[in-house]
Amino acid sequence: MRGRKLKNIFVSFFTIAAVLTSTFCGPAHEGTSRCFAAQEEGEEPETPSFEAAPKVILPEDEHITIRIATWYDEYNLQHLKAYLANEFPNYDFEFVFIGKSNYEPIMDDQLSFKGAPDILYVDQEMTRKHAITGYFADLTDETEQFSSEAKVMFGYGNRVYAVPNTSQYTCIFYNKKIFEKYALNIPTDLDSFISTCDYIRLVKGMKPLSISLKNMYDVSDLFLGVIAASYLTTDRGSGFGGRLQYGRTTFTDEFGEYLDDWNKLISHNVLDKKMYTMDKQNAIEEFAGEECAMICGGPDTYNAITRMNPDIEVGTMPFFGSRGKKRAIIGGCDCGFAVNKNSLHLDQAKEVVGALGSYSGQTALWEDRPGSQTYLKDTAFINRENFDELEEMIESGQAFTPWMQWGDDLNREPRRRLGIELQKSLLGEQSVKAALRIVDTVVAEILEQS
Numbered sequence: 001m002r003g004r005k006l007k008n009i010f011v012s013f014f015t016i017a018a019v020l021t022s023t024f025c026g027p028a029h030e031g032t033s034r035c036f037a038a039q040e041e042g043e044e045p046e047t048p049s050f051e052a053a054p055k056v057i058l059p060e061d062e063h064i065t066i067r068i069a070t071w072y073d074e075y076n077l078q079h080l081k082a083y084l085a086n087e088f089p090n091y092d093f094e095f096v097f098i099g100k101s102n103y104e105p106i107m108d109d110q111l112s113f114k115g116a117p118d119i120l121y122v123d124q125e126m127t128r129k130h131a132i133t134g135y136f137a138d139l140t141d142e143t144e145q146f147s148s149e150a151k152v153m154f155g156y157g158n159r160v161y162a163v164p165n166t167s168q169y170t171c172i173f174y175n176k177k178i179f180e181k182y183a184l185n186i187p188t189d190l191d192s193f194i195s196t197c198d199y200i201r202l203v204k205g206m207k208p209l210s211i212s213l214k215n216m217y218d219v220s221d222l223f224l225g226v227i228a229a230s231y232l233t234t235d236r237g238s239g240f241g242g243r244l245q246y247g248r249t250t251f252t253d254e255f256g257e258y259l260d261d262w263n264k265l266i267s268h269n270v271l272d273k274k275m276y277t278m279d280k281q282n283a284i285e286e287f288a289g290e291e292c293a294m295i296c297g298g299p300d301t302y303n304a305i306t307r308m309n310p311d312i313e314v315g316t317m318p319f320f321g322s323r324g325k326k327r328a329i330i331g332g333c334d335c336g337f338a339v340n341k342n343s344l345h346l347d348q349a350k351e352v353v354g355a356l357g358s359y360s361g362q363t364a365l366w367e368d369r370p371g372s373q374t375y376l377k378d379t380a381f382i383n384r385e386n387f388d389e390l391e392e393m394i395e396s397g398q399a400f401t402p403w404m405q406w407g408d409d410l411n412r413e414p415r416r417r418l419g420i421e422l423q424k425s426l427l428g429e430q431s432v433k434a435a436l437r438i439v440d441t442v443v444a445e446i447l448e449q450s
Contacts, residue, residue: 064345065092066352067117069107071100075307076300076368083364087355091348101215111135114342118349122162122338124153124404125412130338131156137339137346139163142354150375153333153404162336163357166365166372166381169331169399170221171390172209173302174294175287176313184293186315190229190261190322197270200293207292209270212280213426216419221330222296222319223262223422224415228328228400229321230258241405247447250440251418252433259432261322266426273427288312298331299369316371316389318398329393332401333375409450410443417442 066088070077074095084093096117098106104126110116111130122130130136143151143160154162179186182204187193197208213219224232231237231254243249265271275283280301287295288308294317295301305314318327337353339346355361362374363381371387373380373394383391393399403415421435 063090063092064348065094066119066345066349067094067096068119068121069096069098069103069117070121071098071103072121072300073097076303079364079367083361084352087360088352091352111340111342116340116342118340118343118345119353120338120340121165121335122154123335124333127154127162127336127338128156128408131159131161135341136161137341137343137350139339139350139353142350142357145357145376147375147377150333154336154338162338163353164333164336164375166362166369166374167331168298168334168369169329169371169390170225170296170298171329171331172294172296172317172319173287173305174315174317175290176315176386178206178290178293179315186317187320189326190226190264190320193317193320194264194268194270198268201269207286209294209296210278210283210286210292211271211275211296212278212283213271213275213423214277214279216416216423218280218296218419219422219426220415220419223418224400224402225319225328225330226261226265226321227255227258228330228398228402229319229326230261230323231255231321232400232402233321233326233328233398241402241407244443245407245410245447247444250443251414251436252440255436256433258322259436262432264322271426276423276426284308299372302370303368313386315386318389318393326398327393328398328400329390330401331399332404334401409446413446414439414443 074081074097077095081093081095084091094117103121107116107120107126108129111133112135116135120126122136127136138159139162140160143154143163146164150164151160154160154164174186178184182200184196184199185192187196200206200208211218211222213222228237232240237254240249240254243254244251281304283295284297284301284304285308286292288305290309290312295305302314305312318329320327337356339349339353343349356365357376359376359379362376362379366372366374366381371383371390390399403411406414418435418439421430421438422432424430425432425435
């Protein structure tokens, strides 16, 4: 394993903006615009051209079906589906929808029996696993136009095995009208956030925050967001992942003094036991129905909210820390598109994912993930103004995917186990410190075997 300094995995919009100029941003669709490479004043902006894989020409009357496996529901794929239908009129696309909790084992089985779909949504761990098994096709040529950090996320042994999607994130969404109605200021740190929640709950009689904590990854990500804001943003905290993967530190040793931040959220009833029994759909319905002021989530949460309540005005907040007004969001290069090497339509599948790596393909993916960014080199999308807080976090290097810095052997199981043990602490079955000690035991066992 290699030590890696914790770094921001998003493509920084404002870093790119240093070599772009907003003068040449034209409208993409209502509420958004596209930003291209800088032009001389008065010239028309020129769309970057990234070559996709060469098209496979079929007779006009011959159609083939490309099967795509995904854990996202169809409401989060509307622009992608429209793009594919327009770009590949001779291909029929069949989406195979599988829940995230069952997705990987089912795909593992289908790949081993050579019956998997042609294209698969994948995360970094799944990509690495099947680069090793040989079930995924080499997509190095199809990913030349992406940033090096994005290619590293889906690379193995100097080759790349998935075309990156746009970025993922987890943040706090808030109802702008409710904040205006109650004359609430946007919090600047953890204490002001908790005070705002207390006021909403105790004075206005409204639930301040909605979130489903049934999924262990959602729990661990929320916890890591709070820890990131207080600790991982510091110089000492930035090296935590490198120390952890070499057994030089533990979660208890380095997170212990920040546990009060998490415990405050529980003691002030911002987080409670009912959130463990609430599913994600119920949480979204609460927020969309304006029964609560805030909700934790990502692009799919935002899509569901605005679909249920098109008139709602949604703003974004980061997670807040308790020291020095630190803030952070959780997110990064979380998913990509791999090709089944045993596909009966291998060349056509590679052509399709190659197109998803073009500017127009990334645009379609971005439109399905509001607030996200592309990892194409020298390219950025301008999001609606309600995502300004997210872009500020990206610009200031306060966007993290902590588990990707713990080393290849630790980037999955400790995160999963952290969520499970924190669920127990939420239910009052053990302390948060006891939860961390259990995770430390898991880490030690993994390191001993590696």
